[in-house]
């Protein structure tokens with residue numbers, strides 16, 4: 001685990017000042033043929049091959065989207081890029097550039113910020129793009145405002161509103177591991193348990209969550225769950241691939257599968273039924289859920305931040321296979337509206353909402369008998 005977790009040693013951001021800091025950060029970003037003018041001038045200039053540009057933006061706020069004792073700078077960079085690049089992919093587009101506004105206290109360790117830049121650069125490289133510009137400000141907490149642009153390659157954008165009865169629902173990527181990682185990070189106490197003193201990871205309630213004991217997670221084969229939370233790996237290439245296969249509605253899963261599929265259903269005016277048998281739940285997810293006394297299916301159905309893609313498309317002819325990494329998880333029905341799971345209406349289970357509360361691990365599971 002290469003997470004570079006928070007430590008107070010310097011040098012600090014204020015030791016460089018704004019313009020040196022910009023130089024140090026932007027030196028870490030690669031080149032891209034889509035970026036005709038990159039960082040350094042009053043604005044960037046991107047190529048727009050088909051004359052139309054997909055644009056999306058998302059905020060990350062320390063304490064709300066990440067904690068520096070749970071994630072290193074590079075982790076936060078990966079995640080900040082991933083959540084925006086996944087939105088570009090969810091339109092069926094190929095990312096062409098990322099813009100990063102960073103507000104930080106001057107007391108932030110410089111190394112953390114440079115690692116953040118490295119994480120942004122590395123995640124952009126996974127998606128075939130780079131950081132083309134941004135902004136810097138001082139602030140009391142760390143905040144990032146990230147904007148991503150994309151190119152549709154001449155195709156129509158895949159909106160949330162195009163699903164039609166008879167479509168199949170396809171998941172590209174994974175759902176659940178990020179929520180499992182978050183639950184583990186939340187549950188793990190700072191101090192090791194007393195020798196012979198029962199479970200090292202008591203229930204989440206009553207803890208001041210802090211730096212995880214990654215080694216003990218590795219020993220259990222669960223470290224990839226932490227990695228999934230810190231560095232989601234959206235399948236960017238599958239956005240345009242599903243669009244090319246005829247996807248007519250798509251979104252990424254940021255807030256939870258049922259909630260985000262609910263957005264597709266609502267925008268399209270259709271009823272979508274999900275089939276839980278279709279979800280692969282691996283031993284690590286099951287083991288971590290057993291340990292924490294929750295149902296792994298709750299993480300799958302309500303956990304956000306894996307940034308998988310969900311698409312609705314007409315059934316494929318037998319000669320055409322779904323691309324690797326895709327699995328059919330449901331169908332668009334001809335009756336009603338909203339989302340059902342195995343034919344039943346989920347009760348008491350939502351996903352992430354700001355100004356509300358996360359309902360993951362809620363006891364009323366969607367697949368519970370009514």
Ligand SMILES: Nc1ncnc2c1ncn2[C@@H]1O[C@H](COP(=O)(O)OP(=O)(O)OP(=O)(O)O)[C@@H](O)[C@H]1O
Pocket residue numbers: 057058083087252254255
């Ligand atoms: N403050 C805002 N002003 C204008 N439009 C907004 C604002 N906040 C959200 N939107 C728009 O609302 C739509 C849904 O936004 P939302 O943030 O829920 O989607 P998302 O970015 O795919 O999800 P997530 O933020 O969970 O990753 C988007 O089209 C977005 O541009």
Ligand SMILES: Cc1ncc(C[n+]2csc(CCOP(=O)(O)O)c2C)c(N)n1
Pocket residue numbers: 058059063064065066067083182254255303304305352
């Ligand atoms: C410290 C900490 N606490 C909780 C969470 C969980 N979380 C935060 S935002 C979000 C949904 C997507 O957000 P948005 O809609 O803003 O893109 C989720 C699941 C976290 N990542 N870090």
Ligand SMILES: [Mg+2]
Pocket residue numbers: 057058059
């Ligand atoms: Mg958003």
Ligand SMILES: [Mg+2]
Pocket residue numbers: 086087090251252253254
């Ligand atoms: Mg989205």
Ligand SMILES: [Mg+2]
Pocket residue numbers: 254255352
């Ligand atoms: Mg959200």
